[in-house]
Amino acid sequence: MDLDPKRDPQGPAVQGISSRDAARAEKAMKQGRQRARQARWLSVFSWGTVAASVAGFFTLWYTVSGSPVSAATGIGQTNGTGSGMAAQGSGSQGASGSTRSGSMASGAYGGGDAGFGGAIGGRRHHRDLGSGLDGGASGGGNDGGVYGGSTYGGSFGGAGISSAQSPDVRTGGS
Amino acid sequence: MGLVTERRDDLVRTTFAAMGTTVEVVVADGEAAEPARARHVPGDTGGERLPGGTGVERLLDEARRLVADWERRLSRFHPDSDISRINAAAGRWVPVHPGTMEVLRLAEDARRATGGWYHPGLGRAMRAAGYGVSFSELTPAPPLQRSGPTPWGEWPEPAPHSGDLALPVDRTAYELDERALRVKVVEGSEIDLGGIAKGWIVEQVASWLRGMGLRQFIVNAGGDMVCVGLCGERPWRVGIDDPFGGTAPALTLDVWDLALATSGTYRRRWQAGDGIVHHLMDPRTGRPAQTDVVSCTVLHERLVVAEVLAKVALLLGRDAGTAWLAGQPQRGWVMIAADGEVRHAWTGRKSG
Numbered sequence: 001m002d003l004d005p006k007r008d009p010q011g012p013a014v015q016g017i018s019s020r021d022a023a024r025a026e027k028a029m030k031q032g033r034q035r036a037r038q039a040r041w042l043s044v045f046s047w048g049t050v051a052a053s054v055a056g057f058f059t060l061w062y063t064v065s066g067s068p069v070s071a072a073t074g075i076g077q078t079n080g081t082g083s084g085m086a087a088q089g090s091g092s093q094g095a096s097g098s099t100r101s102g103s104m105a106s107g108a109y110g111g112g113d114a115g116f117g118g119a120i121g122g123r124r125h126h127r128d129l130g131s132g133l134d135g136g137a138s139g140g141g142n143d144g145g146v147y148g149g150s151t152y153g154g155s156f157g158g159a160g161i162s163s164a165q166s167p168d169v170r171t172g173g174s
Numbered sequence: 175m176g177l178v179t180e181r182r183d184d185l186v187r188t189t190f191a192a193m194g195t196t197v198e199v200v201v202a203d204g205e206a207a208e209p210a211r212a213r214h215v216p217g218d219t220g221g222e223r224l225p226g227g228t229g230v231e232r233l234l235d236e237a238r239r240l241v242a243d244w245e246r247r248l249s250r251f252h253p254d255s256d257i258s259r260i261n262a263a264a265g266r267w268v269p270v271h272p273g274t275m276e277v278l279r280l281a282e283d284a285r286r287a288t289g290g291w292y293h294p295g296l297g298r299a300m301r302a303a304g305y306g307v308s309f310s311e312l313t314p315a316p317p318l319q320r321s322g323p324t325p326w327g328e329w330p331e332p333a334p335h336s337g338d339l340a341l342p343v344d345r346t347a348y349e350l351d352e353r354a355l356r357v358k359v360v361e362g363s364e365i366d367l368g369g370i371a372k373g374w375i376v377e378q379v380a381s382w383l384r385g386m387g388l389r390q391f392i393v394n395a396g397g398d399m400v401c402v403g404l405c406g407e408r409p410w411r412v413g414i415d416d417p418f419g420g421t422a423p424a425l426t427l428d429v430w431d432l433a434l435a436t437s438g439t440y441r442r443r444w445q446a447g448d449g450i451v452h453h454l455m456d457p458r459t460g461r462p463a464q465t466d467v468v469s470c471t472v473l474h475e476r477l478v479v480a481e482v483l484a485k486v487a488l489l490l491g492r493d494a495g496t497a498w499l500a501g502q503p504q505r506g507w508v509m510i511a512a513d514g515e516v517r518h519a520w521t522g523r524k525s526g
Contacts, residue, residue, distance in 0.1 A: 072515055072516065072517045072518075073515075073516050074514050074515060074516060075416055075418070075420070075424045075425075075510065075514050075516055157401070157429070157430050157431025157432035157475070157505070158409075158429075158430060158431070158432065158505070159409075159427055159428060159429040159430070159432055159434070159473045159505060159506050159520065160427065160428050160506070160520055161425065161426070161427060161428070161518070162409070162411050162426040162427055162428040164411045164426055164428070165422075165426070166411070167411040167412055167413030167423055167426050168183075168185060168200060168392070168405055168410050168411045168412070169198065169200055169392055169394050169399065169410070169411075169412055169413070170397065170412070170413045170414075170415055170423065171394070171397035171398070171399065171412055171413070171414055171415065171434060171435075171436040171471060172396070172397045172414070172415035172417075172436055172438060172440075172441055172469070173397070173415070173417065173436055173437060173438015173439060173440050173441040173468070173469050
């Protein structure tokens with residue numbers, strides 16, 4: 001007995017390949033291609049490191065984040081007082097924990113005397129389990145003091161203006 | 175320069191010359207003293223551990239080898255690199271390493287995403303400006319002076335035979351056949367992966383070091399760096415160089431688990447005839463960009479993205495660059511203008 005395709009939208013169950021099977025096969029092939037692609041990248045990094053990201057550039061690019069407010073000042077005025085960045089380093093987390101920005105000495109850019117969003121994100125230390133309201137500060141939720149916990153490509157790192165005078169490394173116009 | 179390793183201020187710092195700059199790997203001393211294989215890392219369920227007996231110095235030596243291997247594939251200054259082979263065979267398919275294919279794909283994605291402001295086909299323009307050899311072989315220009323809004327005068331005319339250096343920014347410089355792992359450069363174009371390859375290599379090294387168990391370190395190539403974890407109990411401190419030659423940083427940042435890149439017109443500058451040129455080319459003209467920004471630093475989860483964002487913002491200039499960055503998925507940026515103004519902005523949301 002022939003099956004009525006209108007009653008069985010998946011198509012014949014016995015003869016040939018039903019559309020459901022075809023869909024499964026297609027899915028399996030797609031997964032196979034994905035695995036092959038992943039395997040290819042694993043082979044690229046012969047030392048066994050998983051590639052930093054298999055996500056496309058566009059994925060990274062077009063996830064547009066909230067636009068912060070800018071601060072403007074001059075060289076030589078930037079490491080002064082008023083930024084609100086705690087010397088012990090935890091204060092900087094407020095910078096990334098906030099979508100606000102702070103000026104340096106003037107406090108004119110929304111941060112007030114707490115500078116870079118101290119009220120929102122600035123109180124955290126890295127063992128405080130990432131309580132940032134905007135998700136950008138410590139974030140990782142590791143109780144052992146490890147920020148993010150994943151690779152740099154997908155972690156919840158942060159940044160802000162430091163009150164420290166002696167950097168660990170320097171960056172310049174490359 | 176060979177491999178130099180020193181311990182100071184609770185940091186193990188290794189430096190070596192590569193990619194036309196100084197590469198440094200900085201490891202928090204606690205990491206170096208306590209191999210990850212002997213340490214429980216909460217939330218870490220996998221990944222490799224330091225092999226028995228492996229010291230951090232040995233890891234860093236291996237990191238140098240990785241950098242050298244990738245540089246040999248991706249630099250246009252190495253005659254046998256994939257990029258040189260592609261450029262020498264314009265219009266023909268050239269087989270490449272999968273890693274090269276990945277960087278070329280990222281570069282093309284970046285060109286599209288920036289409307290051509292980042293363009294990987296600027297090799298010919300770079301050569302015409304004199305940057306056909308490694309930067310160390312060029313005659314350096316004197317330090318940049320603080321100036322008015324437009325710091326640059328007229329550029330020296332390019333060599334007569336160089337023709338029109340402007341690029342069709344809406345068109346690709348090469349075709350990719352990812353399945354067959356081969357690349358064909360469009361005739362008249364030359365690939366230059368400056369502005370993306372270095373960051374990608376740094377990412378590979380950082381990823382490898384993480385895979386080997388390190389959790390607190392920085393890989394930095396000439397200012398483009400990946401900051402992993404913390405420096406002990408505090409964020410990493412990254413000083414942004416003063417473009418006008420001051421010894422103190424123009425600004426110091428606290429950074430953890432992010433990458434940052436700085437583009438600038440003040441360092442890779444050289445004498446070309448009677449004029450001074452820099453290495454950041456405007457794709458629309460094929461000549462060094464005329465911009466009122468001398469330094470732009472951008473933070474992002476991915477260093478390759480940070481590099482592209484920093485470069486394009488610098489090319490756009492202070493106001494257009496500020497507006498453009500506001501719509502981009504960055505985690506913060508610092509811009510230093512030719513008149514000394516420093517602009518910066520921060521966001522807490524994850525980029526991607």
